[in-house]
Amino acid sequence: MNEQPIRWGIAPIGWRNDDMPEIGAGNTLSHLLSDIVVAGFEGTEVGGFFPDAQALNKELALRNLRIAGQWFSSYIIRDGIELVIEPFRKQCQYLKEVKADVIVVSEQTGSIQGTEQNVFAEKPNFNEAEWEQLCAGLNELGAVAKEYGLRLVYHHHMGTGVQTAEEVDRLMDGTDPAQVALLYDTGHIFVSDGDYMMLLRKHIGRIGHVHFKDARRAVLDDCRESGKSFMQSFLSGMFTVPGDGCIDFREVYDLLLEHGYYGWIVIEAEQDPDVAHPLEYALIARRYIDGQLLNRLQV
Ligand SMILES: O=C1C[C@@H](O)[C@H](O)[C@@H](O)C1=O
Ligand SMILES: [Co+2]
DSSP states (O other): OOOSSEEEEEOGGGTOBTTBTTTTTTOOHHHHHHHHHHTTOOEEEEOTTOOOHHHHHHHHHHHTOEEEEEEEEEOHHHHOHHHHHHHHHHHHHHHHHTTOSEEEEEEOTTOOTTSSSOTTTOOOOOOHHHHHHHHHHHHHHHHHHHHTTOEEEEEOOTTSSSOSHHHHHHHHHHSOTTTOEEEEEHHHHHHHHSOOHHHHHHHGGGEEEEEEOEEOHHHHHHHHHHTOOHHHHHHTTOEEOTTSSSOOHHHHHHHHHHTTOOEEEEEOOOOOTTTSOHHHHHHHHHHHIIIIIISOOOO
């Protein structure tokens, strides 16, 4: 019996990547979901290639899998909240139909995550008025998400205006804890700031969803030095699954448990699936979770 109030998932991003839909395009939904079962995970997040809710629910039920949530790119600052609410509601409705728990929001105004720009040096920075507009808009979206039984979790992300620990502080200070929770992504904060524990300690009470993404230090250093874009960096192998990089997930997991975190921890490691076999890496993650996190040997 699983006594942990935590659900373990793995994201489609190792098989197919919404930031670069051309990679892994031959990997079907059936292939992905069946690999997830083989690797022993309970669910996944919705990818851009997923079908309508009815078709997805059928495939999930056949494999006893669940949906944790789905990414939503918001443009609150660029477009204004009024224009964001309609597509947001549409996505919430879909997520309600597939019985998801969270909607993952990332403000993409000025984002360079999908461009060829140097992700280590050219991120956008919001001014005071923009921060206020963003925070107020997120509070509104959080209230809308609740109508659909979902929790809005904000994803700090490389190449965006909410990337560093300081920027996450600003966002958390400016938003209502009842409407906006935090998605803690180990890989993004490590690549951005190096220290991944400080953010976790500071905002542990606001965390509503977790992405476990590991990083290869030597590749990261090389990408930073050569000023690579976000996409070039992950194609070079900057990210990997837990157990294959330099992040110590034991301290992360322990702190989450200590503070009674419940909800999803989703393994999320974007690599080129032609280089990093998705099932092989899912199994590496599974072995690490089982051996280093769940059934740790006491010494
Ligand atoms: O949660 C995520 C979703 C992806 O689309 C994104 O680019 C990735 O880095 C991530 O952390
Ligand atoms: Co993530």
